[in-house]
């Protein structure tokens with residue numbers, strides 16, 4: 385029996401280097417490793433890296449691809465140009481994002497975290513799988529305006545990529561499937577679950593009286609759509625934003641159904657401190673403006689969510705308590721997690 389033990393350990397620790405003479409300390413702390421676990425009390429994710437096993441080499445390749453400007457026609461724009469770590473992977477201070485040649489799109493760059501729980505991608509759910517999503521920004525003429533074959537032609541002789549594709553996928557072959565799966569490993573591993581609110585839920589921190597009172601304002605007025613713990617139910621809804629000249633019909637643009645006109649995916653309320661401006665077109669710079677919208681700015685239209693027919697009226701006290709509660713949803717440790725940064729070691 386004693387002789388069998390190291391062998392059994394070897395087969396369980398699939399990727400660990402194994403030699404019969406070395407004893408493995410399975411309790412040794414993981415330093416910079418990457419892994420994915422469903423946080424306690426959260427629902428099962430939609431995407432669980434099935435058919436795309438998350439591993440260090442795949443994640444690191446995904447990170448290099450994410451920050452590579454060669455994904456754009458003129459080699460100036462990377463995914464990370466519009467999805468910046470310090471902005472919870474939204475585009476800092478840009479209401480709508482700029483792509484190649486300074487061309488502007490029509491929508492605000494969304495935050496990227498807890499993506500594995502999303503049922504659909506983009507503000508209108510136009511893409512339904514995290515692994516097929518990157519084709520859109522790459523080919524979009526006002527974003528990267530490039531093609532995957534061109535990208536591969538640009539990176540195929542890069543020695544770092546040759547090494548990294550081999551490490552992640554077994555050989556140097558670079559194809560779109562490997563690129564997209566690697567990007568999905570990098571983005572899917574971005575889990576934000578360490579805000580003060582999360583610590584409170586785990587019994588590791590206490591909320592102040594103000595924060596607790598703000599939490600009940602949230603529960604009574606916001607939770608139906610911005611549902612905890614992800615702070616979105618990932619449905620598509622019309623929250624009463626007055627139309628602009630762009631006339632973005634949102635979900636209706638995808639389904640062509642009258643009942644989906646002007647509906648957009650409910651965004652998370654996590655990490656709002658970093659991700660201003662807000663809404664699908666970045667029309668609000670501050671959370672005070674967002675609350676003013678819900679109280680006096682609701683535009684009535686046939687698809688307006690019935691919950692918002694009369695807006696959300698809050699006293700000054702309730703508003704400031706709510707803002708304090710929203711502040712507990714900011715996850716500094718996610719923002720400063722170097723594993724997701726461009727120059728991570």
Ligand code: HEC
Nearest residue numbers: 462463466481482483491492493494505506507518521527
């Ligand atoms: C020019 C700016 C820009 C670039 C470059 C860009 N994105 Fe985006 N990204 C956006 C915008 C804007 C949206 C929202 C699009 C929409 O709703 O129609 C978006 C949406 C997304 C989403 C969906 C998030 C959600 O909540 O549904 C993901 C994931 C994403 N981008 C990843 C990437 C990746 C990977 C790359 C590089 C291959 C990339 N982006 C390049 C601006 C950009």
Ligand code: HEC
Nearest residue numbers: 605606609621623648649650651662663664674689691696
């Ligand atoms: C009926 C559903 C619903 C309710 C109730 C609701 N929201 Fe929203 N919220 C949405 C939708 C949908 C959007 C996205 C709208 C868009 O961009 O077109 C949104 C967007 C937001 C945003 C912008 C986030 C970002 O990343 O751009 C914030 C902040 C926000 N809501 C806060 C709140 C607060 C605070 C409450 C409660 C006082 C609340 N919402 C109540 C549906 C709702």
